[in-house]
Amino acid sequence: xxxxxxxxxxxxxxxxxxxxxxxxxxxxxxxxxxxxxxxxxxxxxxxxxxxxxxxxxxxxxxxxxxxxx
Amino acid sequence: xxxxxxxxxxxxxxxxxxxxxxxxxxxxxxxxxxxxxxxxxxxxxxxxxxxxxxxxxxxxxxxxxxxxxxxxxxxxxxxxxxxxxxxxxxxxxxxxxxxxxxxxxxxxxxxxxxxxxxxxxxxxxxxxxxxxxxxxxxxxxxxxxxxxxxxxxxxxxxxxxxxxxxxxxxxxxxxxxxxxxxxxxxxxxxxxxxxxxxxxxxxxxxxxxxxxxxxxxxxxxxxxxxxxxxxxxxxxxxxxxxxxxxxxxxxxxxxxxxxxxxxxxxxxxxxxxxxxxxxxxxxxxxxxxxxxxxxxxxxxxxxxxxxxxxxxxxxxxxxxxxxxxxxxxxxxxxxxxxxxxxxxxxxxxxxxxxxxxxxxxxxxxxxxxxxxxxxxxxxxxxxxxxxxxxxxxxxxxxxxxxxxxxxxxxxxxxxxxxxxxxxxxxxxxxxxxxxxxxxxxxxxxxxxxxxxxxxxxxxxxxxxxxxxxxxxxxxxxxxxxxxxxxxxxxxxxxxxxxxxxxxxxxxxxxxxxxxxxxxxxxxxxxxxxxxxxxxxxxxxxxxxxxxxxxxxxxxxxxxxxxxxx
Numbered sequence: 151x152x153x154x155x156x157x158x159x160x161x162x163x164x165x166x167x168x169x170x171x172x173x174x175x176x177x178x179x180x181x182x183x184x185x186x187x188x189x190x191x192x193x194x195x196x197x198x199x200x201x202x203x204x205x206x207x208x209x210x211x212x213x214x215x216x217x218x219x
Numbered sequence: 220x221x222x223x224x225x226x227x228x229x230x231x232x233x234x235x236x237x238x239x240x241x242x243x244x245x246x247x248x249x250x251x252x253x254x255x256x257x258x259x260x261x262x263x264x265x266x267x268x269x270x271x272x273x274x275x276x277x278x279x280x281x282x283x284x285x286x287x288x289x290x291x292x293x294x295x296x297x298x299x300x301x302x303x304x305x306x307x308x309x310x311x312x313x314x315x316x317x318x319x320x321x322x323x324x325x326x327x328x329x330x331x332x333x334x335x336x337x338x339x340x341x342x343x344x345x346x347x348x349x350x351x352x353x354x355x356x357x358x359x360x361x362x363x364x365x366x367x368x369x370x371x372x373x374x375x376x377x378x379x380x381x382x383x384x385x386x387x388x389x390x391x392x393x394x395x396x397x398x399x400x401x402x403x404x405x406x407x408x409x410x411x412x413x414x415x416x417x418x419x420x421x422x423x424x425x426x427x428x429x430x431x432x433x434x435x436x437x438x439x440x441x442x443x444x445x446x447x448x449x450x451x452x453x454x455x456x457x458x459x460x461x462x463x464x465x466x467x468x469x470x471x472x473x474x475x476x477x478x479x480x481x482x483x484x485x486x487x488x489x490x491x492x493x494x495x496x497x498x499x500x501x502x503x504x505x506x507x508x509x510x511x512x513x514x515x516x517x518x519x520x521x522x523x524x525x526x527x528x529x530x531x532x533x534x535x536x537x538x539x540x541x542x543x544x545x546x547x548x549x550x551x552x553x554x555x556x557x558x559x560x561x562x563x564x565x566x567x568x569x570x571x572x573x574x575x576x577x578x579x580x581x582x583x584x585x586x587x588x589x590x591x592x593x594x595x596x597x598x599x600x601x602x603x604x605x606x607x608x609x610x611x612x613x614x615x616x617x618x619x620x621x622x623x624x625x626x627x628x629x630x631x632x633x634x635x636x637x638x639x640x641x642x643x644x645x646x647x648x649x650x651x652x653x654x655x656x657x658x659x660x661x662x663x664x665x666x667x668x669x670x671x672x673x674x675x676x677x678x679x680x681x682x683x684x685x686x687x688x689x690x691x692x693x694x695x696x697x698x699x700x701x702x703x704x705x706x707x708x709x710x711x712x713x714x715x716x717x718x719x720x721x722x723x724x725x726x727x728x729x730x731x732x733x734x735x736x737x738x739x740x741x742x743x744x745x746x747x748x749x750x751x752x753x754x755x756x757x758x759x760x761x762x763x764x765x766x767x768x769x770x771x772x773x774x775x776x777x778x779x780x781x782x783x784x
Contacts, residue, residue, distance in 0.1 A: 158463075211464075
């Protein structure tokens, strides 16, 4: 069976040097960065609350959509 | 003449097939014959008295990487029937590590695996750099079989130096890591381990977490060349993240034709659907041709702590966490500060539960007291003692800790993975492998031994959820199949004579006890075994209930399928 498996939620990996703003601008080009960042952060609280000095890494998962209802 | 015949046994061969009454013959460390009616002479004849004779158990998730260098038996594994341990999990291994990185790697290992620093420093005679040199330090001293993964964090550190903690690798660096991984596999590494969650002693991501996805993909390509396995720690507490990681692992498995295993798969009251959702995703990936193996431990989570060392129980309580991180004298002072006490009590009763566990402070048990007059409190919940003394249980805990100069140990028992209604089905699921035991790690927090005995006592005898044969299969044949340990895990002619003789009616884990048997007189928590009569490693009697551990050393380095040990 080779059909593509659809992810349960949309997500991306951060690119090196990314922050919330750069991910927002790339993933949501039709929206204001401010609004898109607010949504991104609400969908990724585990990254928002990650204690310093731990940072976002290229192996992290960043959800680009809300949890399934 | 055979070296050994074990006769009059109930032979459970590790395939899940029904047991049969008979005998097994061993010569040259190999099983050479078995059957109902085995004839022939042997130098040593053992009458099993009707006990179960099974393949030696394989403990697939251990961290004896340091301990094995001073303890070639990986105690107390053997007495629980374990004849092979798989070390090097979670991206952390003792090789390949350059001399200038020993301090860092040691600190990371001690932090994540919660090993006493004094014991680690006293026990480790760190005189190696390469994987080959590491294996050579204990190859001749093994009483138990040892397989070791190559840690992704160590590969990055070797190639990139300190930059491994800062950035992604260049293409050239990735190519160097690939070659280094080949060297480790050629030297006898079983596969690769990595982590998406661990942080080091400076609260920074461990080096493997700085890897871009292309790097992990490149390393998996090497695993594909060797038919080797990858082990990963995913975000085991978050259902959505865990399902994404299962999809990622499925893709890597299909693309490179490898087995990938993740650990742990934990049940939690905080996320009661997580196991079910994860297994559904594993089933989907399996239907699409992937081989993704979740590992579950059999035992509930217990955490024992003392206030001189940070522990996950307090990780979501910022005032507690901040105070515990302070130097000893300041922690003592703050625990007596009336204003801080108010904050501590507020957080104790009203803060979020930590990741994957649910803690209720009044239910904590006094585990060990330092002062003689407090010894009668040992084993008693704070709630009960506080009721007798008409005081608050959390205040009681703080007062006791202060009185004992922070030397009191408390235990948070069954704080996770203890809902048998939710766990039993997954434990018995054919897709799930028993593992995630963490033997050799967290030694001053809880005992990571005895999961094998507990499988029989809890899930075979009490719950009737598994047959004896199925339980043995889950500890032997299934593990050896998943990990490519082609010469072990079943009783078959030609395979290694790793054998355990046990009483199916009594095999179990004993109570958790503290023993002072680490280097530098350190203590650790262990569990003794019940019901295990004899354990053979490559045909050598390694342990018996009557005489304890043998002086003979029959253990081997166990390599992957493409490399001879």
